[in-house]
Each structure stands twice: as C-alpha cells, then as structure tokens.
Amino acid sequence: xxxxxxxxxxxxxxxxxxxxxxxxxxxxxxxxxxxxxxxxxxxxxxxxxxxxxxxxxxxxxxxxxxxxxxxxxxxxxxxxxxxxxxxxxxxxxxxxxxxxxxxxxxxxxxxxxxxxxxxxxxxxxxxxxxxxxxxxxxxxxxxxxxxxxxxxxxxxxxxxxxxxxxxxxxxxxxxxxxxxxxxxxxxxxxxxxxxxxxxxxxxxxxxxxxxxxxxxxxxxxxxxxxxxxxxxxxxxxxxxxxxxxxxxxxxxxxxxxxxxxxxxxxxxxxxxxxxxxxxxxxxxxxxxxxxxxxxxxxxxxxxxxxxxxxx
Numbered sequence: 459x460x461x462x463x464x465x466x467x468x469x470x471x472x473x474x475x476x477x478x479x480x481x482x483x484x485x486x487x488x489x490x491x492x493x494x495x496x497x498x499x500x501x502x503x504x505x506x507x508x509x510x511x512x513x514x515x516x517x518x519x520x521x522x523x524x525x526x527x528x529x530x531x532x533x534x535x536x537x538x539x540x541x542x543x544x545x546x547x548x549x550x551x552x553x554x555x556x557x558x559x560x561x562x563x564x565x566x567x568x569x570x571x572x573x574x575x576x577x578x579x580x581x582x583x584x585x586x587x588x589x590x591x592x593x594x595x596x597x598x599x600x601x602x603x604x605x606x607x608x609x610x611x612x613x614x615x616x617x618x619x620x621x622x623x624x625x626x627x628x629x630x631x632x633x634x635x636x637x638x639x640x641x642x643x644x645x646x647x648x649x650x651x652x653x654x655x656x657x658x659x660x661x662x663x664x665x666x667x668x669x670x671x672x673x674x675x676x677x678x679x680x681x682x683x684x685x686x687x688x689x690x691x692x693x694x695x696x697x698x699x700x701x702x703x704x705x706x707x708x709x710x711x712x713x714x715x716x717x718x719x720x721x722x723x724x725x726x727x728x729x730x731x732x733x734x735x736x737x738x739x740x741x742x743x744x745x746x747x748x749x750x751x752x753x754x755x756x757x758x759x760x761x762x763x764x765x766x767x768x769x
Contacts, residue, residue, distance in 0.1 A: 459558075464614045465756040466555035471618030473548035474567075477541045478595035479626030480510065483633060484531050484541075485588035486649040491524060492581050503527040509632045512539050528584050533574075541591055545571050548598075560605040563598060570594040610697060617693040617751070624686035625744040628737045631673055631683075643669035650681050667730055674729070674736065675721060683740055687718040690747070697755075710750035717743035 487506060491499055503522050507513045512530040514522075522530075530537060537543040549571040552559045577587040599619070606612045630649050643666045647653040656672050656679075676682040680689075694711045707715070717740055726732050 459610050459614075461755060461757045463555050463558050464610070465752075466551040467558065467611055467614040468618035468751070468756075470548050470551045470555075470559070470567075471615040471620075472622040473538075473544040473551070474595050474598050475619045475622040475626065476539070477544035477548070477591055479622070479629070480531055480539070480541050480544065481588040481591040481595075482649050482651070483510070483626075483630055484527075485585065485592070486645050487633070488581060488585050488588070491527075496523070499524050506633060507531070509629055510539055512537065524581070528579060528581070532584050532587060533579050541587070542574050545574060545591075558611050560601070562601045562605055566594070566598045566601055570598070613693045613696045614755075617690060617697070620686045620689035620693065621744055621748060621751075623681060624683050624690065625741055627673060627681055627683050627686065628740045628744075631670060631733065632737050646670075647673070652679055652681060655679050670733060671729055674733075684718060684721050687714055687721075687740075690714050691718065694751075708750070708754060710747045710754065713743050713747045713750060 483506075487502070491502055494502065500523055503524060503526065504513065507522060507527060507530060510531060530540060532541050534540045535542040535546050538547055545567070549567045552564050552567050556564060574587075577583050577590070602612075602615060606615070627650060630646070633646075633649075643664070644653065646666075647656050647669050650673055652673060656669065659676070659678075660668055660672065672679065672682065674683050677685055677688070679685060691711060691714055694708075694714070698708065720739065721736065729736075
C-alpha cells in the first residue's frame with residue numbers, strides 16, 4: 459500500500475472519532491453550562507477548552523465565554539480539534555484516497571460535511587448538532603465496518619480510530635473534575651455511551667470510583683481506555699506480524715503496550731486521586747505512538763502537500 463493512502467486512512471479514522479468524541483463531551487456539558495451564571499460559564503468554558511487543547515493565549519483574564527466555546531469546539535472549520543474541522547479533514551483525506559475508500563464511506567463523509575452549515579450555532583442548535591454528529595459518525599463507522607475487507611487499509615483505519623478513541627476517553631474522564639465541571643458519574647457514563655453497559659455490569663455498585671474504573675479499565679466495553687489500547691495493539695500486530703515471532707517490537711507497540719499494561723496491572727485503592735496521573739500518561743502515550751507510527755509508515759517527499767494532522 460502507498461504510504462500516502464495508509465496515512466489518509468489512518469487520519470480518516472482519527473478525525474471521525476475525534477468529531478464523535480468532541481460531540482459527546484460538548485453535548486453532556488451544554489445543558490449545565492447554559493444554566494450557570496456568566497462568570498461560572500467562563501470558568502467552566504476555559505477549563506473545558508484547556509482539556510480539549512483549544513485554549514488560546516489571547517483569551518482575556520475573564521476567560522472565554524460560551525460563544526467562544528461553541529465556536530472552537532463545534533463550528534470553526536479551521537480548527538482540527540473542532541467538530542467541523544475534524545469532519546472537513548476526514549472528508550479531505552477520503553477525497554484524496556478515493557481509489558481505496560469505499561464509495562458508501564466517501565458519500566457518507568461528503569454528505570455529512572455538506573450538511574454541517576445547516577445547523578444553528580446557538581446553544582439549542584449546538585445540542586442538536588452534537589446529536590446529529592454522533593449519528594453521522596456512527597453511520598460512517600458502520601459503513602466502513604460492513605464494506606471494507608480486513609486488509610491493511612482496514613487496519614490503518616482501525617489503528618487511527620482506536621488511538622483517537624483512547625485519547626478522547628481520557629479527555630472525557632478529565633472533564634470529571636467535580637470542582638471545575640460538576641459532572642456527575644451518571645452524566646460521565648452517558649458522555650461515553652456507557653450508562654446501560656455500566657449498570658448491567660456493576661448492578662448495585664454506583665459512584666465516581668466505579669464509573670471511572672469502568673471507563674478506564676473495563677476490557678469488554680469498546681470505548682474504555684484499556685479496550686481501545688488493546689485494539690491499537692492488535693492493529694499494529696496485524697500490520698507487522700513478524701514482531702510477534704521474533705520477540706522484538708517497534709516503538710509504537712512498545713509505547714502502547716507499556717501504557718496498557720501499567721493500567722491493567724497497577725493496583726490502587728485511590729483511583730480517583732491518581733486519575734490525573736493515569737490520564738496524562740495515556741494522552742502522552744497516544745501522542746508518542748502517533749509520532750512513531752508516522753515515522754515508520756508514512757514517508758513524505760520534499761514539498762509534497764498532504765492533509766495529515768493539522769496543528
């Protein structure tokens with residue numbers, strides 16, 4: 459496979475998952491934000507933008523307000539960490555790899571992008587927009603699941619998707635800071651679409667500790683950090699199976715494997731107290747693994763124009 463096609467598929471997976479994760483995080487915070495006084499809105503908005511990597515040095519001392527939050531996380535197409543920016547980048551990568559991306563996946567991404575401007579950009583409009591984005595990204599992912607052969611193209615798409623999924627779930631958990639966000643454990647689970655699965659698995663064990671443990675460590679729930687890291691490892695093994703025979707591994711597998719095994723085998727009685735440290739480790743591992751994957755699989759000729767990660 460050409461490295462440019464592999465890179466395109468990798469970033470399609472990442473950007474679609476980023477749009478979905480950002481929509482989930484924004485959706486679960488909007489109702490509470492709209493009910494807060496202006497000063498508290500600015501505090502929560504600033505904290506949420508910092509968690510999502512969308513804070514700016516130009517923000518005044520009072521902090522960004524709700525309109526700035528909606529623009530930066532939802533509607534600004536120039537920002538790669540906004541919903542519109544992620545959908546635009548996913549569509550552009552799909553357009554450049556049309557010979558590999560199945561027609562239904564391309565058509566779904568193209569239709570989604572062409573429809574983003576039809577939504578109101580106020581609080582109510584953004585709430586509906588987030589719901590619509592979650593439905594559209596699920597459609598794209600479902601079409602990819604049902605139309606792509608499980609070859610290298612599928613593995614690169616899956617690799618990007620689950621790497622971003624681990625990062626986005628870590629960001630979801632970072633928004634559980636009660637002082638900054640006042641997000642209940644039930645809303646935290648709903649943010650990840652995990653509420654019903656959590657209730658079935660935990661029954662009477664409720665509370666912040668159990669919710670965080672579920673989203674961080676549960677091996678069976680697909681959006682948990684450990685489950686996503688396992689899927690990343692599986693894709694890396696499928697792309698380069700020789701490493702499973704020789705006993706050695708490349709840098710990206712080593713980084714992801716160390717992050718996953720630390721989470722799975724680290725015992726603590728104070729998960730809530732150590733949560734920030736765990737999340738920082740996961741996000742650092744995802745960033746380092748992305749760099750290692752890029753260095754190994756995606757070569758660039760001098761002067762070549764391409765849509766990969768946007769900074």
